[in-house]
Amino acid sequence: MAANIRKAAVIGSGVMGASIAAQLANVGISSLLLDIVPTTLTPDEEAKGVSLEHPAVRNRLAANAIAKLPSLKPSPLYDDSFASRITPGNIEDHLSQIRNVDWVIEVVVENLAVKRELLRKIEEHWKPGIVVSSNTSGISINEMAEGCGELFKTHFLGTHFFNPPRYMKLMEVIPGENTDSDIVARIVEASERRLGKGVVIAKDTPNFIANRIGTYGLLVTLQAMVDKGFTVEEVDAVTGPAMGRPKSATFRTLDLVGLDTFVHVANNVFDKVDGGDEKLIFEPPQVLKDMVSRGWIGEKAGQGFYKKIKGEQGSEILSLDLSTMEYSGSKKPASAALEAAKTAKGAINKTKALLGAKDRYSELAWEILKKTLVYSASKVGEIAGSIADIDKAMRWGFNWELGPFELWDAIGLAKSVERMEAEGTVVPSWVKEWVAAGNSSFFLKENAKLLYFNDGKYREMDQSPEIISLATLKEQNKVIRGNGGASLIDIGNGVACLEFHSPNNAIGSDILTMIQQSVDEVRLNYDALIIANEGRHFCVGANIMLLLMEAQDEEWDEVDRIIRQFQNTMMKLKHFEKPVIAAPHLMTLGGGVEVCLPADEVCAYAETYYGLVEVGVGLIPAGGGCKEMALRISRANPKPEIDLQPFINDMFMTIGTAKVSTSANDAKQLGYFRPSDRVIANRDYLIYEAKQSALRFVQAGYDVAPAEKIRVVGADGKAVLKLGALAMKQSGYISDHDLLIAGKLAHVIAGGDVPSGTLVTEQYMLDLEREAFLSLCGEPKTQQRMQHMLAKGKALRN
Template sequence: MNPTPLRIRKAAVLGAGVMGAQIAAHLANASIEVVLFDLAARQDPKNGIALKAVQNLGKLSPAPLAEKSRAAGIIPADYDEHLAQLHDCDLVIEAIAERMDWKLELYHKIAPALPAHAIVASNTSGLSINTLAEALPETLRTRFCGVHFFNPPRYMHLVELIPQRATDPAVLDALEGFLVTALGKGVVRAKDTPNFIGNRIGVFSILATMHHTQQFGLGFDTVDALTGPAIGRPKSATYRTADVVGLDTMAHVIKTMADTLPDDPWHGYFKSPAWLEALITQGALGQKTGAGFYRKAGKDIVVLDLARKDYRPSQQKPSDALAAILAIKDPAERFAKLRASQEPQAQFLWAVFRDLFHYTAYHLADIAETARDVDFAIRWGYGWKLGPFETWQAAGWQQVSAWINADIAAGKTMSKAPLPAWVTDGRTGVHGSDGSFAPRSGTHLARSTHPVYQRQIYPDALLGERFDQGQTLWENAGVRLWTLGDDLGIVSFKTKMHTVNDAVLDGVQEAVTRAERELKALVLWQSSEPFSAGADLKGALGLLQAGKIDAFEAMIANFQATSMRIKYALVPVVAAVRGLALGGGCEFQMHSARTVAALESYIGLVEAGVGLLPAGGGLKEIAVRCAQQAAGGDSFDFVKRYFETLAMAKVSGSALEARQMGLLRESDVVVFNSFEVLHVALRTAAALADSGWHPALPARAVIVAGDVGTASLRMMLINMFSGKFISEHDYEIAGRIADTLCGGDIERGVTVDENWLLKLERKHFVALAQMPKTQARIQHTLTTGKPLRN
């Protein structure tokens, strides 16, 4: 029986601190009205604390609000005057400080105001959910659980869902469905044990790293060089992460582990190192105070050196010996070399992995139902590419297990606790085609059968998991046209970063032709992010440097032809976007019948950054949209709104912001869970086809702003150039963008067609491309990945 969908019209968040305010922001992102509570201020207005927290959301980076106007959906409140605001709330999330006594006191205060239907949840990061439930009336306990967001709540995929003894299973199912689809989260159900799953394992990994930092006498910057991207973890690695989280917060979490896990065999290590306590005593709490393990010195980043008792320049780089080991592609060989090496950095890394594997296996049965829950909690909550069990399995389960046992016997491990018997029962790992290992039953359990996961055709895959790749209908070197066994075609690019080259252009056009003949609709979708990083700059630069201008112009004409083929296809073409959709990728989605975009889609026409202008139909399409918005009147005001975005190569901070910028249409769909984008895109494409969809008539009467519009925009540019906000070449590029948007050197109010605008795009694009400064920009971007402002 399917769970009843949870419909949230209004929510409340209790606590306007860092986490509470950002949870409220993400609910507002999802178009849910939310009341944000905090203590009454001593001076008027009484709701001043919550009010200030809402105002501060616009200043935070990364931005908690996917689009700034969403802040209007957050109502600041205080407990003295506004408890009645709880009466019509469907969901109440408590997110105050991690003090059991404070939380219990608050629950007693709010309980009389809670409606009978509301789900109530605590965002505690590790306190007992059962103990918290005891402060609520029995009638409310069936609808109470833990719902632990990770920081920052908008961006971190993980939410831990923690039931207590009385929680109604139907409430959990309903809440899980809401969290996955409405808020875009990856839900892991955790047991009510201290720090749950993510922080129990993640914080232990940090503690083990800190312990071995001392054991091997390594610098904090060296450790960060070893425990970041080099091993598939975020750039912030260990000590930078601690600075971002806050050293006082880190110490508090460590103390919570010490206080609540007295019988843990690793308990002796649940304490802050002396140097961490010293930093906290000095008020060096990390990023929020400007200094911690790192601090900024002018433009440089300096790192704490314990021997000097001072900061020194940071030098994040593995040793040559370790770099050679980390370059080995085979995980089994790589781990064998790590363990055998006498190089201190290699020994350090082996010790950190070994103790993490040991701890995670020992506690699996107590903290989670399956190994899958642990790996997803760490991947989604800490940003690791592989969870601890996946890493162990990839490295050769039995061999690594034997090495861990040998180190336990030799007294090298942090604890003498034995590995559980299941670890060495002959298995090759904990994940397989039949599911993931569940220690309580000794069997493998398949993924959740919750109906919400039927929306994830390709969910986040664990190591070794492979899903049906569909049936290939046609492919070339650039794209694959395939189906899932129905009459809806899917086009996926084969290029690196899904860039657009000649093979992609020809492939998309052929796919549209075949779809018109054989299929109901077409979806542009990539099996991994990004959607597309735009045109193949390397190939384009090669043509220019070889002096093949005709071939270069032909490539641009083919790009435009592909966009127009998408727009005027006789079947609906739907773009399924997630991640970056830049340049040509943005232009393809602009020409689609609909775009279905994940919330975390970063969309922009960025060609100005490489000395060019959008010429895959992007400027043409914007000119057409401006004329349509003007409804037969003067389109200049609409052109002006787009102009700065294009000239400054701005990229949206979310799909909602892309809609505000005009790069997505009001009719385009925003999906919060990126793993649901393909499902929604296919349904959207089918619905368009079923509605008798037909492409719009060609735009043959586009009223443009003309030479007067171009002159007005150039006046804006002259002021920017005079103020040294833009360079001479920026002025050149932006002027050509203005000329194209306004229809060229013709009178204001004249009508043109799309071909006229496409020719203008090509003319200016080819002219810019031949300029040395543009070619220098392209080369610089290809070499460094960063724009050059010359």
């Protein structure tokens, strides 16, 4: 059904509407972007002498929104060229064209009357089969559809994209009381499989799931802050990573969202719920109203709870003192609770440490968590069908590491309920009954299956068979072999998956050993190998700590051995007689890229940030990265009369500036991926899709590619590259050491000092890589760069 969404119309070209159209474009769905017709001319239009009736004027709002997409930060587009998949128009002239689309998404102002009027206009041109949805953050779907025809109502629902649509995983799908179940299923599948979303079905209640609980949590946090006299910085220190939540915590989040937007969202619940404690909580506090009236609405206004000012010593972040309404320099809070949380590993242990320290920060954390957990429990069945849906909504929509019920389990369900009741907190009866029945958690692992509380008993979590969990497979004893850095796992149908699990998935001798052992194992007992993992990032590169230690001790034979092992392992992967598929995600840098380059196909998560970045630590790629990129250029341009130099120049700049792709599609533009490599929008399905690719190779009758020779630009081409680097040095863009590195890189990718057009072997290129790498390891400034990267996590320009 997801394939049935081929074309869409997005109505409303504000930042959100244009960004939704961009995400549709990212996954190959072309769209019509419509907005109102302007009523006045711009000065530029007046100068051109055009009238209000000119098509360029009538389409101006949508056309300008599309033109601005590439400049938005963060970019809504995987590739700037994808903006061409969006056609601008206006509601008066082009609304009839919705007859030709599969999905109409309304993204106009959050005003019930405006949305109702637009739906009536849409229905005039609508025909059965076209799905119509409203991107609303909290207005009732049923109220919106009042006055529409009965058949139209069966095709209408809510689709709440979270902002920014490209990056935020959550999509709340809100069926109306008349929405056809097949229409819901169609949009759920399209959202998950095409758009890459995590979908949660929400009830048609004010603010739905994530904004209902998230807004409540922010309001009780603000209340606790005022009641107990905490500062803005203190609250953010407690409610950020220490609690398993994003670094933006509470007040940086409010500044990013916009205080005016937040007040509107809070009022939406306040106006809809009946009296009582809940209504009191959702009334925006006076301090927020005062800040909005002053225009201190957050980042878009230049100030909110925080204000950034520029001084002689650089920028400084000031924070607001709510008692005086004046800004002052931020002061980093310190306490036993905060320090304990900082040193603990993982969200569960951090939260336990924060709550266990028993100081004022610990008490603040408990007060906030207690109220949020109880409120979440009170809304089960009202805003969502299950606790699992609420947890998913908060993880995917607010980037919490743990949903409310996972968190409740982590801090101890029975013990925390006992403490809540002792403090006079009213705990929902179903929670007390569940605990009284002897249950110690909402979630339970049993026979490697995840169970969760649902309607008074444990039920098995629904999960698509197309979502392959390596963690679950390991619990089911599917590990074939492993060591401290990696494991080989049987994922079924004759396919084995090599998983990295070293710190940061950095490549060391243990991972290289497992790659070689995996090739040997798959050769004997399996049909194909995929390389994938479930780490935060796919791979940050080689273990530079080990290399630095050996270089500082001048153990050059050992450095040489390490590089040879890397090169030989990659060549073993490349010339393996069975299919190899790589499935990178997020940060895939340096050696991580070199692991993927030998694969027969790459299935990359759309959000893959991919680059050969060794220059950043004073080195060059030496695990086959330079060789493989030169080979791809040679292979794509086999005729001797084709000049390779322009392609080599581009590659030299890409590697020499340590350029990292902004997406998997951008990696294709940089030449890191082949046109045949695949981009997968939803990371949940990445391993499954890689497995399917492997099986297609097997079913087609796999033949290992023969060894190839590489046509190089040689000494003349190297001179061109070095001349370009010298010009950058003379212009002040690079340092003396950068120039030295550039010379080494030029020597390698040009193929050394051979005549232009010479055909060289892969091993010849690998030898050039290794020689250049070894010589750079001996440079003091390279060792300084390596040390700085390990200490600071960023490149040193020396």
